[in-house]
Amino acid sequence: MGALQRYAVAAVVGLIALSAVENRAFAQIKIGSVLSVTGPASFLGDPEKRTLEIYVDEINAKGGVNGQKLQLVVYDDAGSADNARTFATRLVEEDKVVAMVGGSTTGTTMAMMQIFEEAKIPFISLAGAIQIIEPVRKWVFKTPHTDKMACEKIFADLKKRGLKTIALISGTDAFGKSMRGQCVAVAPKAGITVAIEENYGPRDSDMTPQLTNIRNKAGVQAVVNPGFGQGPAIVTRNFRQLGITLPLYQSHGVASKQFIELAGPAAEGVRLPAAALLIADKLPSGDKQKPVVENYSRTYQTKTGQAVSTFGGHAYDGFMILVEAMQRAKSADSSQIRDEIERTKGYVGTGGIVNMSATDHMGLDLSAFKILEIKGGDWTLVPDT
Known part of the structure; x- marks a missing residue:
């Protein structure tokens, strides 16, 4: 082999090796997501999708995870x-995702859980019902507080106010039914x-x-309304139209500014359990969550021009x-990955x-919930004492 040929062969070998290194460095890890981006639960799915897109881009801009870029594969279930x-x-069989973050509602989450369980793919749900994690399923996790926790937090606040006899008006959706059952229990x-x-x-x-x-x-x-979507806003407006003056509690299923906008002035005085995210600017300086919720709020609002909701926070x-x-x-x-999710501390x-x-695939206790009251069209923190 002549010198020129040897040089050419070496060059080709070098290019192949370089290409292999680049492919390893920029190989994409597929992360799946099924969200209710449109339809009646779009107030959940839209901020969740926007959040995932923002932070996948941010992680990739920093070099990805372990030197590999992430590819987000999102489908819109429209609440079905x-x-x-x-x-x-499709995520399992065609897209070959390694993990799943999604499931905007309890109903859609429950419909997907067994698929990911059988495929042995970790599934982090963004829905509220306790049935998602109780009983514990090996491959299923969730980030939002449970409906049982919401009932417990509301009842604790009622007792502080000396109120012990309530009415329940519940939605018949999967979340409303679940929370109603938990509250009764x-x-x-x-x-x-x-x-x-x-x-x-x-x-x-x-x-x-x-x-x-x-x-x-x-x-x-007092009146407690387990539910999400437009129903609780209608309940709130009708409640005021009838001149009912009892305290009204909603669930964390309406913890977004959209609820206040839909309910209008009737929302004044409504209380609900929610995450610290909605009151980021009102948290004390020493609160461990303050830097996290402030950074997320600032990033989300800058990128989207929209107010934050707890639902986007669940996706984050x-x-x-x-x-x-x-x-x-x-x-x-x-x-x-599943094993390390379970080891999250x-x-x-x-x-x-x-x-x-x-034995706990959510990892939150009741201290993670705040009781908020709507005043002047905004969230205010109800002191624990």
Whole structure:
């Protein structure tokens, strides 16, 4: 072989080697997400999608995870459990994702869980119902506070106010049904009596008859509304139109500025449990969450021009927990990632400080919840004492 040929061969070999190194350095790790970006739960899915896109870009701009870039594969289920199931199957079989962050609603999450369990792919849900993590499923985790915690937090605030007899008006969606069940279950232990129950469907546009029954029920001292979407805003408006002056509590399922906008002036005085994210500027300087929620709020508002909601915060926490697990695992292997998610300790997020374990796939306690009251069209913090 002549010198020129040897040089040419060496050059080709060098280019192949360089290409292999570059491919390893820039190989993409596929992260899946199925969200309710449009449809009745878009107030959940839209900020979740925007959040994931913002932080995938940010992580990739810094070199990715363990030298590999992330590719976000997002499908919009439009709030349909059937769509969610179809897209979950596609993520597993066609897209070959290594992990999943998504599931805007309880209904869509429940429809997808078994698919990811069988595929042995870690699934971090962004939905609220306790059934997602109880009983514990090996491959399923979640970031939001549970509906059981919401009931407990509301009942604790009621007792501080000397109120022990309530009415429940619940949505018939998966989350509304779940939270209603949790509230009924924990009420006796909390010293709360449920004197009357009413419910409404996701397409109902007037809850006046149900609220009239509540108004006419003797002894009721407060009203609690488990639900999400437009229903709680309609309940709130009808509540004021009927002249009911009892304290009204909503769930963390409406913890976004959109609820205040939909309910209008009727939202004044409504209380609900929510994450610290909504009151980032009102947290004391020594609060561990303050830097996290302030940074997320600033980034989200700058990038989108929109106010933050706890729902985007759930996506931020789910994504960051996943990224940190991948960094600790030094791997894109789904099994190793799952193990490291379960080992998450001391993660300071928008929803609280997360400490997971083999028996707790959420990792939040009741201290992660704040009771907020709407005053002057904005969130205010109700002191714990």
